[in-house]
Amino acid sequence: MEGKETVYVIGHKNPDTDSVCSAICYARLKEKITGQHYVAKRAGHLNEETQYVMDKLGVQPPEYMKDVRPQVRDIQIRKTPGVSKEISVKTAWTLMKEQNVVTLPVTKENVLEGLITIGDIAKSYFQVYDSTILATAQTRYQNIVDTLEGTVVAGEADGIFKEGKVVIAAANPDMMENYIGTGDIVILGNRYEAQLCAIEMEAGCLIICEGAQVSKTITKVAKEHNCLLITTKFDTYTVARLINQSMPIRFLMKEKEGIVKFQTEDFIEDIQTVMAKLRHRDFPVEDTQGNYVGMISRRNLLGAGKKKLILVDHNERGQAVNGVETAEILEIIDHHRLGAIQTVSPVFFRNQPLGSTATIIYHMYQENQAEIDKNTAALLCSAIISDTLIFKSPTCTSDDVAACMQLAKKAELDIETYGREMFRAGSNLSGKSAKEIFYQDYKKFSVNNVAIGVGQINSMSAEELEKVKPRLAEFIQGVVQDNSAGIVYFLLTDIVSESSEVLCAGNNANAVIYQAFGVEVKDACVKLQGVVSRKKQFFPAIVEALQQ
Known part of the structure; x- marks a missing residue:
């Protein structure tokens, strides 16, 4: 993605060879003398003559820029990392605090799957869940271990709690037999008989509170019954309060289909209306390939920067790229009559009565003592040939002829032969509407x-x-x-x-x-x-x- 400080060098809406070649060569010159980032663009589709020149000289044509209004990619996009939908609610809450955000994007292989907000987490605290909620949410045992800051004493925590309920073993062992079922998660203390009873009742997991030591016998029996043993420093009340925070956020998150999101290419003025109608704090941004890029909020729109432009081969608003009134124009290099483009601040404006803008740019290379390589010479030469009709146009001056001769020599081109090839390519009108x-x-x-x-x-x-x-x-x-x-x-x-x-x-x-x-x-x-x-x-x- 091009940075905010990129300056675009662009011609008029119906680009001819002079417009396109001048944009390319002036962008090259500006980079040579400033070391900053200048990119040639075009405001319309290439004609056959210009395409012939690009192909002949092996030059990639400038990319098409239809509109220069500020876009989402021109503002500061917060690079909030995406998280897996399997992380626990507690982990999501911790990440929000660490990153000072209220929304986390849920992604897989950099593709947006959903969003989890601080509001979603808050609602989960007030929601009345039954004892089977962890199984309903398909909670990973590792989430439980992490949430309770626990230690695995026996078994493996890489499975998923799919069936059963969460129970607190507060009664004596005789009564426990009435409410502990196969696969249940049992929260209990340092009571040997209760631990043994729960294991024999085929509980799937025991959470032993207050950091109590687990006997070797219990550990051995638990392994024999494939029962996961977890110890935690928290007391029974705290464990009971925290355990629901081990649920995966996919159980609470907003799915992608219901999310309002934007693309990097969307225009700011278009998304402002959408944002104004919604009370969301943050909105995810994707690139044109559907990859997650980051998050933006209304506050980010306040810093929307104007695109920086240099206009070549025109100076009238009617010929300029769409949205030019929203851009910051830095320079205008032209050889036409003065038009009606207005600028907020003073700009560098060079307008000379020559046959081609490329001739002006050739002089600017010389004035800055910048070397003109063979390819640049060929582009400038092509532009002058095109705009002066091989010196037949009354707009052609002695400066144009002299510049073209020098450039043709550098580029090893025969002006007459090459010019006729260009015009022949450009005058192929039979297949056009x-x-x-x-x-x-x-x-x-x-x-x-x-x-x-x-x-x-x-x-x-x-x-x-x-x-x-x-x-x-x-x-x-x-x-x-x-x-x-x-x-x-x-x-x-x-x-x-x-x-x-x-x-x-x-x-x-x-x-x-x-x-x-x-x-x-x-x-x-x-x-x-x-x-x-x-x-x-x-x-x-x-x-x-x-x-x-």
């Missing part, structure tokens, strides 16, 4: 209180784009009807011809396109020659048109 294609690179923005959604796919095959176009044209209308955005555009970008066909949907979508580019929309579609960048060419023009 319209929804999968639409949302693989879709971002939402807000301009003058108008929600705008802009999706994009890049391909080196005009024929492939033409095949998926009808399906996407139908799907985009449903996106608007779902009220996820007021205006929605989708760019089908042909990398070879350096142009995009734009599908339009929503109120005033066509008029805004005309205002932005001076081109008439026909059949909810328009071709924009020379437009390949959503960030630098398409979206800025849309924003300007809306503001006018």
Whole structure:
């Protein structure tokens, strides 16, 4: 389990190659220069291009993190050890006092079987039990020995008291014959005749009080009759009072099926409601495999810590991982326009007008004089190639080109050949649904209180784009009807011809396109020659048109 001081480096909800590779490489850089624990995560599913890069470079993709709200695993979980359901009530009570707890988890091979509380034990003291209760509870003889702080004089204490009753031999031997039965537990003192009589009546166990010595004859006869002899320092009254505490806790515990428990992955705000409705002091916690982890109480929730985040390749709340408002943002590394993420305290914010976030991170490696290994160089190079469309995007700068050239040399990659392989892998659209294609690179923005959604796919095959176009044209209308955005555009970008066909949907979508580019929309579609960048060419023009 990752510790509370882990810092997560994460990109936007529809991760592209730049977002994923930048998260991995920046986490590596932060660990190099701080020695602390940084973990790359992703806020969405990988597209084919990024998966190709991960496979090609032999890199394990970052794990998916759907939500960064505080979880049970982010709070202090009390590591109360689990106990066996066979331990005695007295042992459970002693453990509670030693550990200063009121609840003990009952486990077997680290799997929760039940709970025993101080309330369960208290009720047992006031419950009126008959003399057969120890047999009913299937009490182990060793529990009796431990509870009475006794010593075994004859016999073995590894058996279970299954049949019989507990009796006190207060009468004379003649009368004892009337109430001692086979297998009974008999509590008595240092009276030779009574001891012998009980053994001959086939009692299963004799408890001899006040530390009395047992004669050799009684010991021999007891062995012959398979009768267990136990001596204890306590008097008869005390033994009679204590003996019921030898019952196994399984007789009193709450079974697992009736227990309210939580998982380490549960969100704090979800379990608070459950806790508020119940008067339990403690709740057990399991991991995702069903193993017992520890106990929590309402008090633990007060210390629920926020997850620590570094955002890369985005700075708008609409693109950020779910629950970002509950997290502590430490840094933002980006190359997009300034968005609307608000932070409680000042953060390190680096935003540069470059073609790729990876270029910024490359410069940060250099500034910190941190060595870039071959694998890291290949990841950063892949990100720059992807975001600049092999330097064809208008967002590409001389800094991007220079960085990519240096990284490609270090990684021993041919930029043109490798880039075409990447885009070919990413433009395999034939087996995907319209929804999968639409949302693989879709971002939402807000301009003058108008929600705008802009999706994009890049391909080196005009024929492939033409095949998926009808399906996407139908799907985009449903996106608007779902009220996820007021205006929605989708760019089908042909990398070879350096142009995009734009599908339009929503109120005033066509008029805004005309205002932005001076081109008439026909059949909810328009071709924009020379437009390949959503960030630098398409979206800025849309924003300007809306503001006018």
